[in-house]
Structures are given as structure tokens and as C-alpha cells.
Amino acid sequence: MGMTITEKIIAAHADLDEVTPGQLVDARIDLALANDITFPLAIKPFRDAGGQRVFDPEKVVVVLDHFNPAKDIDSAQMHAECRAFARETGLVHVFDVGTMGIEHVLLPEQGFVVPGDLVVGADSHTCTYGALAAFSTGVGSTDFAAAMLTGKCWFKVPESMRIELTGQPGPWVGGKDVILSIIGEIGVDGALYRAMEFCGEGVSRLGMADRFTITNMAIEAGAKNGIFPFDEQTEAYVKGHGQRPYVVHTPDPDARYVETLTLNLSSLEPVVALPFLPSNVRPVSEVKGMKVDQVVIGSCTNGRIEDLRIAAKVLKGKKVAKGIRLIVIPATPGVMLEAIAEGIVQEVIQAGGAVSTPTCGPCLGGYMGILARGERAVSTTNRNFVGRMGHSESEVVLASPAVAAATAVKGCLAHPEDVM
Numbered sequence: 001m002g003m004t005i006t007e008k009i010i011a012a013h014a015d016l017d018e019v020t021p022g023q024l025v026d027a028r029i030d031l032a033l034a035n036d037i038t039f040p041l042a043i044k045p046f047r048d049a050g051g052q053r054v055f056d057p058e059k060v061v062v063v064l065d066h067f068n069p070a071k072d073i074d075s076a077q078m079h080a081e082c083r084a085f086a087r088e089t090g091l092v093h094v095f096d097v098g099t100m101g102i103e104h105v106l107l108p109e110q111g112f113v114v115p116g117d118l119v120v121g122a123d124s125h126t127c128t129y130g131a132l133a134a135f136s137t138g139v140g141s142t143d144f145a146a147a148m149l150t151g152k153c154w155f156k157v158p159e160s161m162r163i164e165l166t167g168q169p170g171p172w173v174g175g176k177d178v179i180l181s182i183i184g185e186i187g188v189d190g191a192l193y194r195a196m197e198f199c200g201e202g203v204s205r206l207g208m209a210d211r212f213t214i215t216n217m218a219i220e221a222g223a224k225n226g227i228f229p230f231d232e233q234t235e236a237y238v239k240g241h242g243q244r245p246y247v248v249h250t251p252d253p254d255a256r257y258v259e260t261l262t263l264n265l266s267s268l269e270p271v272v273a274l275p276f277l278p279s280n281v282r283p284v285s286e287v288k289g290m291k292v293d294q295v296v297i298g299s300c301t302n303g304r305i306e307d308l309r310i311a312a313k314v315l316k317g318k319k320v321a322k323g324i325r326l327i328v329i330p331a332t333p334g335v336m337l338e339a340i341a342e343g344i345v346q347e348v349i350q351a352g353g354a355v356s357t358p359t360c361g362p363c364l365g366g367y368m369g370i371l372a373r374g375e376r377a378v379s380t381t382n383r384n385f386v387g388r389m390g391h392s393e394s395e396v397v398l399a400s401p402a403v404a405a406a407t408a409v410k411g412c413l414a415h416p417e418d419v420m
Contacts, residue, residue, distance in 0.1 A: 002252025004160040005227050006195035009135040009249055013118040021159040021256070029059070030117040032147045035103055036064040036075070038122035039082050041141035046148055054089050055151035061093040061112060062086055063103035066360045068096070071367040101332025101358040104128040104216060104300035109334055114238055115230050116247030120144065120153050125300050125382065127218045130227035131211035133234055133248065135195075137225045158224040160195040162257040165202030167266030172416045174310070175210030176302060176380065176400035179217040180271050182263060184281025192222035194258065197251065199229060202265045208237045209306035216301045217382050220278040270415060272378070273398035276386050284403055290413035292397075294377040295320075296389075297404050298329025298356070299363045302380035305330075305338045307401040312344040314405035314416055315351045321411030326353030327369045329361050353408065362389050371396075378407045 003011065003018065011019045013027040034042060039062050054060045062082060067075035079096075086094045095106060104125050107113055113129045119136035120126065122144040129136035139153065147153045163182065183190070196218045198211075206214070211228050218226030228234070230248045238246065272287065274280045297303075297311050308330060320326045328348045330336040336358060339345050345355050362369035363381040371377055371390030376397065379389065384396035397413065406414040 001256065002254035004195065004197055004251050004255045004257065005133065005229065005249050006135055006160055006197065006225060007157060009116060009118055010155060010157055012247070019157045021157050023157045024154060025157060026152050026154050027118055029120055029147055029151060029153055031059055031061060031112055031119045032144060033061045033063070033103060033107065033119065033121035033123065033126060034144055035066055035123055036068060036078055036082055037066050038141050038144065040078050042122060042145040042148065043081065043085050045142045045145040049145065049149055051149045054091065054148045057090045057092050060091055060148050061107065062091060063095045063100055063106060065100050065102050066364065067366055068100055068359060069357065099333065101335070102300045102303055102360055105303055105331035105335070108132060108212070109241060109332055111241040111243035114242045114244050114246035115234060116249055120147050124219045125216050127223065127225045128212055128216040128300060130215035130218065130225050131208060132238065133228060133230040135225055135227065138219065158193050158195045159258040160197050160256070161191055161259040161261065163196055163198050164200035164260065164262045165198060165265055166200050166262065167202055167264040168205050169265045169268060172270050172402045173265070173268045174400050174402070175206060175213030177268050177271050178210065178263070178265065179214040180273050180278065180281050180398065181268055182261070183217065183221045183279050184271070186221055186261070188220060188277055188279045189222040191218065193224050196221065196223045196226040198227070203228060204231060205265060207306065208233055209304045212304065213301055217278065220382060270400060270403050272403060272413065273384055275384050275395040275397065278382070278384060278398060284413065284415045288413050288415055288418065291376060292324065292378050292407055292412055293375040294325040294327065294369060294371065295404050295408040296327050296329070296362055296369055296377055296379040296381065297401050298331060298361065299381040300331065301382040302401050303329055303331030303335065305335045307380065308335065308339050308344050309342070311401040311405040312347045314402055314419060315347055315409065318351055318409045318419065320352035320408045324408050324411055326351070326408040327356060327362070328353050329356040329368070330358055332358050365389050378404050378413060380404050
């Protein structure tokens with residue numbers, strides 16, 4: 001019986017000729033990732049298991065990105081614990097102030113992930129790397145501790161669902177609109193513990209930034225992972241960023257899929273997810289005019305240079321509306337430098353927005369833009385749960401960079417065409 005891309009990657013790392021959905025396997029990992037919130041939680045179980053050294057100091061990566069630069073005493077202590085453990089165990093790749101960026105943008109940018117890899121991360125949005133035709137998924141801190149110690153992780157092989165993309169995206173439609181439209185159709189548990197495998201001629205019409213956005217939010221549909229096939233765009237990206245040889249896996253003609261979903265990209269329009277679920281999706285045209293207090297453009301979902309270019313295109317020559325706070329967060333130092341070189345940072349500041357150092361910031365209610373009671377933000381982040389960005393009586397509307405920038409200019413939830 002044939003296998004899907006996800007099944008082939010898992011089988012290769014478990015040294016098996018074949019795996020089937022539901023099978024439990026121990027698989028070698030190519031990379032283990034943690035951040036300043038999850039890494040400290042993994043240290044105790046690592047110690048309790050007798051750990052003194054990690055399985056490979058080159059393959060455990062720590063990115064202090066959530067509360068860094070330290071926002072308070074507690075976060076400073078957390079960072080100090082991470083740094084001490086990294087020194088003690090000889091970790092080679094620790095990204096701190098000045099080098100750190102948002103982990104799921106930083107690692108592909110720095111070439112840590114290549115096609116065919118198996119990556120685990122103590123963060124749910126580790127599924128982002130499926131855009132590179134790799135299997136990547138989030139794990140708990142205890143599983144991460146075991147991965148640090150042994151270089152392996154156990155998995156239940158997920159069922160795969162096939163998502164066929166057709167057509168050509170229209171103006172202002174990007175990866176965020178694609179994945180929100182899918183989640184709006186299938187719900188937040190529509191892909192529960194499944195691999196979301198994207199395919200079809202529409203894939204070639206999506207850039208790598210779009211694909212990263214889509215796989216990043218696979219977890220918001222309950223998926224174990226999201227994965228794109230290797231193609232010319234993947235190859236070009238890896239040539240520009242990759243550091244290692246890689247293996248390309250393709251699905252067999254008789255691969256097993258538990259479900260097939262077809263999405264015509266030509267039929268899409270800009271959408272938003274209203275509170276309090278990523279599945280509460282509506283076309284912008286139906287809900288525009290909604291009162292907004294803050295706009296955030298950034299995060300591991302939409303903080304890449306392509307996202308900032310789109311926002312700058314909307315903002316160019318305009319001003320942020322009175323009463324609106326615009327916060328723009330480049331995802332990595334590299335993105336920041338590109339944004340400076342291209343005049344994007346200047347464009348944002350001249351429009352009346354603020355530009356932050358690379359950080360997860362307000363996405364998880366950390367800092368750099370916390371909401372007060374009764375406030376509402378339009379944000380390019382990935383979750384809009386109750387209290388996600390601050391007070392439990394605040395609200396987050398998920399949107400693309402284009403819609404977010406248009407909202408900042410208009411002063412209320414807006415379609416990009418409303419301000420262009």
C-alpha cells in the first residue's frame with residue numbers, strides 16, 4: 001500500500017519500510033526546538049531522567065523569543081535559567097538579544113530545516129516547517145526533554161487528509177485567507193491529529209511566505225502537521241537558506257487519504273476570523289466597519305518580509321487613523337534589516353506606527369501591545385481565544401497583513417480596496 005509524504009518521512013526516521021496510520025513508532029529527530037517559555041519546563045524532567053548532556057549540541061536549538069528582551073523580573077530569571085543550562089550542556093545554537101527572532105521564522109531563514117527533516121518543537125506552531133516539505137510538529141516539554149536526551153521521539157502515525165488547491169488567488173488574497181477559509185469550512189477540530197497534505201496546481205501560485213502561513217496555522221484546525229510538496233519554489237528557498245543535504249519525499253499514487261478537500265483559490269476573498277475561534281471566519285466585505293483600538297502586524301504567522309511589504313504597500317503615503325495604535329513587529333533581525341533597507345520601517349513610522357524589536361510580543365498576551373478591558377485588536381497572529389492578547393474582556397480579530405494595514409488607515413475593520 002502506498003504512503004503519503006508524512007508517512008514516508010516518519011518511516012524513514014523510524015528505519016521502517018512502511019508505516020500505517022495509528023501505528024506507534026520511535027523515530028529519530030533532526031532538530032529539537034524550544035523557547036524561553038517551554039525550555040525551562042523541560043529542564044527538570046531532563047534532570048530527573050539523569051540527563052547531563054544532550055544527544056547532539058548542534059541539533060537542540062533554543063530561541064528566547066517570547067518575553068525577550070526581558071519584560072519583567074520573572075522573564076529575566078527564566079532567561080537566566082535557559083542561558084545557564086545552555087552553557088552547561090554546550091548547546092551551539094542559542095538565539096538571544098540581538099540575534100533572536102521569532103523561532104518559526106528564524107529557523108527556516110537560518111537554514112536549520114530542510115526537506116525530508118523530522119523536527120519537534122516545544123511550541124504548537126512548530127508545524128510551520130511543513131512548508132519546506134518536512135514533517136514538523138509540536139510536543140510537550142516532557143517529550144522535548146526526552147528528545148534532547150535520546151535524539152528520538154515517539155509518534156502515533158497520523159491519518160492524512162488531502163487538500164487540493166486549484167485556481168489563482170485574486171488581489172489581496174494571501175496565505176492567511178487560504179488557511180482561515182479552510183479552518184472556517186472544517187472547524188478547529190476538522191483535521192484533528194491528521195496530516196494536512198496540500199497539493200494541486202494551485203500550490204505553484206502560492207509563494208513560500210504563503211505556505212509558511214498556511215502550515216503555521218494547521219494546528220488551529222487540530223492537525224498534527226501541515227505539509228506542502230517539494231517544488232521549484234521550495235528548491236529555490238532551500239538553495240538560498242539551507243545548510244544541509246536533504247531528501248525529497250513524494251506521495252505514492254495509491255497513498256491513503258482519510259478525506260479530500262478541494263479549494264478553488266480563485267473563489268477566495270480577504271477574510272477575517274472574529275472572536276473567539278479561528279473558525280469564526282467571515283469575508284471582510286461583510287463585517288467591515290467594526291470598531292478597532294489596535295492593529296498588530298507580525299508574529300510567526302505573518303512577520304516575514306513579504307508580509308511587511310504588503311502592509312507597506314497599503315500604508316504608503318497614508319496616516320494611521322486617530323485613536324488607532326499600529327504595532328509592526330519584524331519577525332527576525334534579518335527581516336528587520338530588509339525592512340530598513342527597503343524603507344518599510346520609515347514608511348510605518350511616518351504613517352504613525354510603532355516598530356518593535358523581533359519578538360512574539362502581544363501574540364500570546366506577552367508584552368508590546370497588551371489589550372485592556374473592552375479593547376479590540378485586528379492582528380496578523382494565529383489565535384483569537386478569550387484573553388489571548390490581554391484582558392479576558394478584550395477581543396482579537398485575525399486578519400492578513402493587507403487587511404490589518406487597511407484597518408489601521410481606515411480606523412475600523414476595512415478591506416484593502418477601501419483605502420487604496
